[in-house]
Amino acid sequence: MYFGFNDEQLGIRDAARDFFANECPTPVLRQIIEQPSGYSEGMWRKMAEIGLQGLPFPEEYGGQGLGFVELALVLEEMGRAAVPSPYFATVVLAGSAIMAGGTDDQKARYLPGIANGELKATLAFIEDDINYTPSGVQLKAERNGDGWTLTGRKQFVPFAHAADLIIVPARTGEAEEAITLFVVEQGSAGLSMEALTELDLTNRDYRLTFDGVRVAGDRVLGAVDRGWPALEVALRHAAVGACAEMLGAARRCLEMSVEYAKVREQFNQPIGLFQAIKHMAAEMLVDVENAHAATYYAAWAQGATEEEAKMGAAVAKATVSEGCRTVANKSLQLHGGIGFTWDHDLHFFMKRIYHNGPKYGDPDAWRAQALEQALASAEAMAVA
Amino acid sequence: MDLNYTPEDLAYRAKVRAWFEANTPKHELKTWEERLAWHRKLYEAGFVGMGWPKAYGGQEARPMEQAIVAEEMARVDAPGPVNGLGIGFIGPTLIHHGTEAQKQRYIKKILTAEEIWCQLYSEPNAGSDLASLRTSAVRDGDHFIVNGQKVWTSSGLRAHLGILLARTDNTVRKHEGISYFILDMKSPGVEVRPLRQITGGAEFAEVFMTNVKVPAENLIGELNKGWHLAQTTLGYERGGNILARVTSFKARFYRLVEVCHTLKRNGRPAIEDPLVRSKLARIWTETENLRYTGLRILSKLERGEKLGPESSVDKLNYTEMHVRHEELIMEILGMYGQVDKGLPPELKLKEDAEAHTAGTWTYDYLYAKASTIYAGSSQIQKNIIGERVLGLPREVRADRQAIAAAAAQKKQG
Numbered sequence: 177m178y179f180g181f182n183d184e185q186l187g188i189r190d191a192a193r194d195f196f197a198n199e200c201p202t203p204v205l206r207q208i209i210e211q212p213s214g215y216s217e218g219m220w221r222k223m224a225e226i227g228l229q230g231l232p233f234p235e236e237y238g239g240q241g242l243g244f245v246e247l248a249l250v251l252e253e254m255g256r257a258a259v260p261s262p263y264f265a266t267v268v269l270a271g272s273a274i275m276a277g278g279t280d281d282q283k284a285r286y287l288p289g290i291a292n293g294e295l296k297a298t299l300a301f302i303e304d305d306i307n308y309t310p311s312g313v314q315l316k317a318e319r320n321g322d323g324w325t326l327t328g329r330k331q332f333v334p335f336a337h338a339a340d341l342i343i344v345p346a347r348t349g350e351a352e353e354a355i356t357l358f359v360v361e362q363g364s365a366g367l368s369m370e371a372l373t374e375l376d377l378t379n380r381d382y383r384l385t386f387d388g389v390r391v392a393g394d395r396v397l398g399a400v401d402r403g404w405p406a407l408e409v410a411l412r413h414a415a416v417g418a419c420a421e422m423l424g425a426a427r428r429c430l431e432m433s434v435e436y437a438k439v440r441e442q443f444n445q446p447i448g449l450f451q452a453i454k455h456m457a458a459e460m461l462v463d464v465e466n467a468h469a470a471t472y473y474a475a476w477a478q479g480a481t482e483e484e485a486k487m488g489a490a491v492a493k494a495t496v497s498e499g500c501r502t503v504a505n506k507s508l509q510l511h512g513g514i515g516f517t518w519d520h521d522l523h524f525f526m527k528r529i530y531h532n533g534p535k536y537g538d539p540d541a542w543r544a545q546a547l548e549q550a551l552a553s554a555e556a557m558a559v560a
Numbered sequence: 561m562d563l564n565y566t567p568e569d570l571a572y573r574a575k576v577r578a579w580f581e582a583n584t585p586k587h588e589l590k591t592w593e594e595r596l597a598w599h600r601k602l603y604e605a606g607f608v609g610m611g612w613p614k615a616y617g618g619q620e621a622r623p624m625e626q627a628i629v630a631e632e633m634a635r636v637d638a639p640g641p642v643n644g645l646g647i648g649f650i651g652p653t654l655i656h657h658g659t660e661a662q663k664q665r666y667i668k669k670i671l672t673a674e675e676i677w678c679q680l681y682s683e684p685n686a687g688s689d690l691a692s693l694r695t696s697a698v699r700d701g702d703h704f705i706v707n708g709q710k711v712w713t714s715s716g717l718r719a720h721l722g723i724l725l726a727r728t729d730n731t732v733r734k735h736e737g738i739s740y741f742i743l744d745m746k747s748p749g750v751e752v753r754p755l756r757q758i759t760g761g762a763e764f765a766e767v768f769m770t771n772v773k774v775p776a777e778n779l780i781g782e783l784n785k786g787w788h789l790a791q792t793t794l795g796y797e798r799g800g801n802i803l804a805r806v807t808s809f810k811a812r813f814y815r816l817v818e819v820c821h822t823l824k825r826n827g828r829p830a831i832e833d834p835l836v837r838s839k840l841a842r843i844w845t846e847t848e849n850l851r852y853t854g855l856r857i858l859s860k861l862e863r864g865e866k867l868g869p870e871s872s873v874d875k876l877n878y879t880e881m882h883v884r885h886e887e888l889i890m891e892i893l894g895m896y897g898q899v900d901k902g903l904p905p906e907l908k909l910k911e912d913a914e915a916h917t918a919g920t921w922t923y924d925y926l927y928a929k930a931s932t933i934y935a936g937s938s939q940i941q942k943n944i945i946g947e948r949v950l951g952l953p954r955e956v957r958a959d960r961q962a963i964a965a966a967a968a969q970k971k972q973g
Binding site for chain 1: 563566624813817837838840841844846849852858862870873876877880939945946949952956
């Protein structure tokens, strides 16, 4: 048993940290979020050059063949720099869905393009009723000759405008899990998108309307009516990935707060001398350390048994979302007025945490799921 | 990163589980003699002093093996060994700092519990500021004469021996004038009185020392260096509690779930109430998160890394969490949570627990509150984390200012 990182993993983390410190310092971040696209094509290409997009995919599909722990290390660094990028949408959301649900041919068709930076993708999961269970998928797909016609609406689809491919779960039958995943191309007739301006400007979410969008039969990812298991895996990965980003952003909030407490003077002394401030910083560290343990346990668990993968993701999303939000809030309180200004950088990291908290399942929903699982295993224990 | 147990660890766990399933007493140990007999059984099976050097009767077990044993004990709710302070840190302190004669005389009987030890540290006016202690030890020929009062002495009523911090020089700054002694609790002038806690029980004692003669050979380490000895944590038994507390928190959680099937809310079983479920879900996820932090610490210990001041993060975390969870349990149980005697068996935490003892909801609720006070209060832990982990500036404190002023005056004069 070893709950730590090996030299290769630490190398990946350090390389990612240096890369984003150079490519996405906050003055650059401010420029990027002013652009309509909300990301930098140049940075995207450079990320592909150092192999970030292919990191979790097998080498036979042009990837690096690394695991979820390595991916989480990169995501933590992206959270630390609040990088605005379609990376999460492409690699974590769409990439996980393709890996979990696609046939070998489909993996060979899509993953090399993602890995080399040519393709961007996203996953359109949520609908008007924000519900991450199978009943949340109501968008209809009807057979139409050899293909299908999609009708309905999706919400909060990240970087949909940038995506070449949009993976769309749709209802193809009455049974609860009769869900099929479709690969829809950008610019398909009948597909329209509306940008949502949210609190966190380092993300771009869209509302998608499917008004009779026609999809060819070979664009069904995996098998008809068999999309839910892959979607569940993608959702779990998204939850854990979101935790890694929040952890990085929370570490940044804590570091900025500690630095500020050392230099900011009031009443003729650094404010870090006051216990009111010192204790707040200590509480922030406790939350950050808990978030670290939960995030990396969950990241490791994604490659372990399904039971551990489920429990790990649920516990992490519930505890990390809340813990990091508390860190964000305390960091603002610690900074005082200066932290409330747009010109100070703190709000970018706070808002990344606020954004990820409810996304991919809010803490209450994940906690409820963890409880269900715990009660079921308690019953199983009692029977055995 | 690999959180799987090795095949060796799994095999060891299976062996340990089988032993505890076969040997754990089926009923609560009521008398001290029963507890001692159980301790000896644990000792003979090699489960006491597992981390101690073999030369002193230990097993030199890895932190993981200690954790597995502690976890398996918590799993079947096996009673623990006695003499926890002796095994946990007094023995290791003697092994490192004791004279050969002290080692020969004391160490083996710590493990066998033939001699029970207590810790004479806190005083009525020296709690968080332990170094301001006033109990004095004055040299008188081949003895020291000890006068003073100690408080919060656990096992004080049973202890044969105590490890004592006393002031041996009051002309120097407070940390520099403290020495470390072995006190025979049967010495004339030692009076031990039970200290009743808010739980109703009395696991602690107050110890009054009046002109107590302590032989000079009972000094541990150098004169006036006692503070530094007391500050170095020398435990060998480091893997033990980290996961065991998670296991016992989980055992309590599962019992709470059972109780929630009987307990009614608005005419229906509490377990069906969404507000109750929300609280249960919070207890479960935070306890599981504590398991992950425990695995991380255990893995550091396995690699021989020292924890240092970040163990304050752990202590602050699990004690504050425990207190929050006890609050949630009380919210779920309502008035039933306050019944110490007369609670229907189906609502009890443990069926055969008596009033005012561990194993009742009331006792655990109240006792959890001690955990954020003892062994460095939460506020002291936050100071340590702020200053020694995060590197925030050290407090300007009245005692440090007085020392600085005295030093400046000395320089001038």
